[in-house]
Amino acid sequence: MKKRHFFTGCILVIFLVCLVSFVRYTKGTSSAGASDNLKVKGAANAPVTMVLYSDFQCPACKHALPPIEELRAQFPSTLKIEFRHYPLERPHKWALMAATFAQCAAEQGKFWEFHDKLYASQEIWSAVGDALPIFAGLVQEVGLDSQRLESCIQNPETLKQIQKERSLGTKQGVESTPTIFINGHMLVGALQLREKGAGIITEELKKHSAS
Amino acid sequence: MMEFLLLFMRLILGGVFAYSGYSKLIAPVQNFVAAIEAYQFLNPPFIYPIASILPWLELTFGVFLFLGFLTRLSASLLNVFSITFVTLLTRSIILKLPISECGCFGSGISLAPHQALLLDIGLFFLAVCLSIFSSRLLSLDKRLSQ
Numbered sequence: 001m002k003k004r005h006f007f008t009g010c011i012l013v014i015f016l017v018c019l020v021s022f023v024r025y026t027k028g029t030s031s032a033g034a035s036d037n038l039k040v041k042g043a044a045n046a047p048v049t050m051v052l053y054s055d056f057q058c059p060a061c062k063h064a065l066p067p068i069e070e071l072r073a074q075f076p077s078t079l080k081i082e083f084r085h086y087p088l089e090r091p092h093k094w095a096l097m098a099a100t101f102a103q104c105a106a107e108q109g110k111f112w113e114f115h116d117k118l119y120a121s122q123e124i125w126s127a128v129g130d131a132l133p134i135f136a137g138l139v140q141e142v143g144l145d146s147q148r149l150e151s152c153i154q155n156p157e158t159l160k161q162i163q164k165e166r167s168l169g170t171k172q173g174v175e176s177t178p179t180i181f182i183n184g185h186m187l188v189g190a191l192q193l194r195e196k197g198a199g200i201i202t203e204e205l206k207k208h209s210a211s
Numbered sequence: 212m213m214e215f216l217l218l219f220m221r222l223i224l225g226g227v228f229a230y231s232g233y234s235k236l237i238a239p240v241q242n243f244v245a246a247i248e249a250y251q252f253l254n255p256p257f258i259y260p261i262a263s264i265l266p267w268l269e270l271t272f273g274v275f276l277f278l279g280f281l282t283r284l285s286a287s288l289l290n291v292f293s294i295t296f297v298t299l300l301t302r303s304i305i306l307k308l309p310i311s312e313c314g315c316f317g318s319g320i321s322l323a324p325h326q327a328l329l330l331d332i333g334l335f336f337l338a339v340c341l342s343i344f345s346s347r348l349l350s351l352d353k354r355l356s357q
Contacts, residue, residue, distance in 0.1 A: 004355045008280060016270055020236045027237065059309070090321065091311055173239040175318040188245035195255065 027171070036161055038106035042072070042080030047208040048183055048201050050081045053169045055177040056099060056118045057092035057126050064178040064190040065119060071197050078205055083115065084165040086177050094131040099162050101135045104152035105144055113142045217346035221286075224337040225277030227330075228289050232270030234317035246314025250299050251306075268292075276341070279350020286341035293335035300328040 052068070054061045072079060085103065087095035098118055105114035117138045118125075125131040139149055152158055169179065173186065180187045182200045187193050235243045243262040247253060253261065269292065276285040296315070303310050303324050313327035322330065347353045 005281065008351060008355060009275075012274060012278070012280065013271060016274060020233070020270070023237045170318075173242065175238055175242045176245065176312070179241075186239050186241045188241045189248065191248050192241065192245060 027173075036106070038103075038109075039083035039111045040080060041112055043077050044080070046078050046080040048075065048079045048204045050079060051084060051181040052081060053084050053086040053165075053174045053177055053179045053181075055086055055088050055092060055095045056102065056115075057095040057122065058088065058177045059122070060176075060189060061178045062119050062122055064180075064193060067190055067194045067197060071193075071201065074198060075201055075205075079201060083111070084169060085162045086166050086169045086174055086179070087162065088177060092126070094125060096162070097131065098125075098135065100153055100158055101139070101149075103158050103162055104149050105139075105142060107152055107158075108144050108148060110142050110144060114138065114144070117141060213344075214346070214348040217341065217344055218348045220337045221276055221279060221282065221341055221346040221350075224286070224289060224334055224341060225273045225275070227334060228269045228273030228292070229277055230273070230319065231316050232266040232268070232273055234319035235266035236270060238317045242317065243314065246312075249308065249310045249314065250303055251308060252299065252302070279346060279348075279352050280355075282345050282347070282350060282352050283342055286338050286345075290335065290338035290342055293331050293338050296331045297328060297335060300324050300331060304328065 050068070050071070052064075054064075068081065072081065085099040087099045089096050102111060102114050102118060105111050121134065121138070125134040128134065139146060172181070173179075176188060178189065178193075180193055180197075182197065183204045185196075185200045185204075187196055187200075240259070240262050243266065244258055247258050247262055268288070272285040272288050275281050276289060300313065302308075310324050313322045313324050315322055315327050315330075345352075
């Protein structure tokens with residue numbers, strides 16, 4: 001009887017390993033085709049790209065900003081950063097609206113200024129019943145053309161771009177924010193970025209100079 | 212009647228753990244690593260091995276229990292998991308750790324720590340009942356012992 005149990009257990013475990021491997025394999029992790037090239041900073045020909053999936057209303061994303069800036073200071077000419085929207089609408093009711101405003105700021109070439117303002121005032125607009133007046137104030141502070149912004153916000157393509165970036169993130173295995181890919185190496189949260197970010201970039205630069 | 216109740220409990224407990232393990236396994240391990248890091252109870256060298264092994268144990272023994280294979284052993288092991296999760300969730304609530312999502316089911320189901328705590332307390336009681344009384348109705352154990 002013990003032999004029968006042993007073989008049954010082995011068959012079940014092998015079946016589960018095959019099932020999980022098959023699902024992982026079929027999921028795929030392609031990251032091509034999402035970028036609009038409007039939310040990138042750093043040298044265009046930098047050998048290392050950090051893709052950052054982020055949500056403007058997520059406190060953990062705000063905590064990840066200092067380590068990102070430290071890495072930028074450490075690798076000024078070899079690291080570029082690409083922002084991708086990943087608004088988590090269920091816990092963060094203003095995340096999608098913030099992403100829409102930021103995407104429209106990107107179309108006027110002022111994404112990073114607006115990005116910094118949104119994070120700096122995150123606690124304020126996250127807590128209010130209506131964040132729109134605060135976003136409108138930030139638009140003025142950054143100096144965006146409000147007519148162009150209005151038509152951009154109402155343009156369905158803006159929402160489509162945000163959704164495209166989010167669904168690509170999901171395909172790549174993003175479940176929470178911030179999730180960071182450094183030349184494809186995945187890190188989740190500020191802690192992993194602090195612990196491993198510099199090491200991964202250094203390794204990638206070694207690979208680049210060797211090739 | 213008791214046998215049907217035990218079968219129902221076995222399917223629920225096994226199903227929840229199997230789904231929990233599966234949903235973590237089909238996502239990159241870094242997601243579960245970040246979920247464990249948020250609880251702030253383990254040293255970094257232990258986090259990756261645990262994040263890699265625990266979902267396999269949840270899936271394997273969840274499926275075993277669901278099918279009624281090694282029922283008592285599987286229920287006892289899931290019992291240990293449940294009480295561990297209850298302890299960690301209680302600790303995170305008491306310490307007011309900044310955890311908005313328990314990380315129990317990958318991206319499949321999102322539960323706040325207090326919701327996950329209630330679920331785990333329920334699962335703990337199911338696991339205790341199954342460890343004591345077992346469940347042989349429609350089980351592989353019964354079939355293999357014939």
